[in-house]
Amino acid sequence: MANPLYQKHVISISDFTRSELELVIDTAVKLKSQPQPELLKQKVVASCFFEASTRTRLSFETAVHRLGGSVIGFSDSGSTSLAKKGETLSDSVRIISSYSDAFVMRHPQEGAARLAAEFSSVPVINAGDGSNQHPTQTLLDLFTIYETQGTLQGLTVAFVGDLKYGRTVHSLTQALSLFGCKFYFIAPQALAMPEYLCDELKEKGINFEFRDSMEEIMDELDILYMTRVQKERFDETEYMHVASRYVLTPQVLENAKDSLKVLHPLPRIDEITVEVDDTPYAYYFEQAENGVYARQALLALVLNETL
Numbered sequence: 001m002a003n004p005l006y007q008k009h010v011i012s013i014s015d016f017t018r019s020e021l022e023l024v025i026d027t028a029v030k031l032k033s034q035p036q037p038e039l040l041k042q043k044v045v046a047s048c049f050f051e052a053s054t055r056t057r058l059s060f061e062t063a064v065h066r067l068g069g070s071v072i073g074f075s076d077s078g079s080t081s082l083a084k085k086g087e088t089l090s091d092s093v094r095i096i097s098s099y100s101d102a103f104v105m106r107h108p109q110e111g112a113a114r115l116a117a118e119f120s121s122v123p124v125i126n127a128g129d130g131s132n133q134h135p136t137q138t139l140l141d142l143f144t145i146y147e148t149q150g151t152l153q154g155l156t157v158a159f160v161g162d163l164k165y166g167r168t169v170h171s172l173t174q175a176l177s178l179f180g181c182k183f184y185f186i187a188p189q190a191l192a193m194p195e196y197l198c199d200e201l202k203e204k205g206i207n208f209e210f211r212d213s214m215e216e217i218m219d220e221l222d223i224l225y226m227t228r229v230q231k232e233r234f235d236e237t238e239y240m241h242v243a244s245r246y247v248l249t250p251q252v253l254e255n256a257k258d259s260l261k262v263l264h265p266l267p268r269i270d271e272i273t274v275e276v277d278d279t280p281y282a283y284y285f286e287q288a289e290n291g292v293y294a295r296q297a298l299l300a301l302v303l304n305e306t307l
């Protein structure tokens, strides 16, 4: 029987049903414990990054190589005909998709992945479009939460930092809202969760609250999801007003449950001190490693009719 993700574009996490998310997580669990070096044999994946990346690009490329496939693409669009000769994004997508079986793309503009899907002859996987969505980060976040808590159902999760521009927060709250989780949002006013997302959560009857500090809710949390202030989306003066407002130290974690895990999509700047790395709560480096398994699972499902 064909799996429901076969040949599907992956543009927004809200395109996934709960059972599709569970399918990706189950597949990632299997691939982490039982490597399958031939699942993408003879498949070519285009990896096209129009915006900087370390984890997303390299974990996608590692995922493809470890499943026996090969990668074409670029990490700096400055050398492409789009940048040098004025070729349109839509023409570039038509061409690159004709050379590949799947098209992974990161782009600084919101909506670029959705546009690419209109012109691509193969599935497009959004690796981040501006401050909009980062669905594959959410898949690895869900996998990591499941790995550490044994469930996704009914957890209490706090999101801290830049909730306005933090696309990983937008995608993850949408996904966790399918699992009956409770949310706390902690951010400077200028970086608050966008109103349209709060309205969406209200419509779905999701329990969420705004708080001013991490300490006041620390003892309730299963997951503390830290984010960095997205400097590249501000001018310098505006950035100085909001940077370094919430910093996680071992002292802030004093009343945490033993099972609490601190996650962060990374890179971090100064919002988690290095002393936290040595506490049993820190799980952000394992989270980044899980990007390989979650992206292996997604690519395997998108490119294999039966799995």
Ligand code: CP
Residues within 6 Å of the ligand: 052, 053, 054, 055, 056, 057, 128, 137, 265, 266, 267
């Ligand atoms: N988490 C994440 O998207 O990291 P990169 O920007 O390094 O890909």
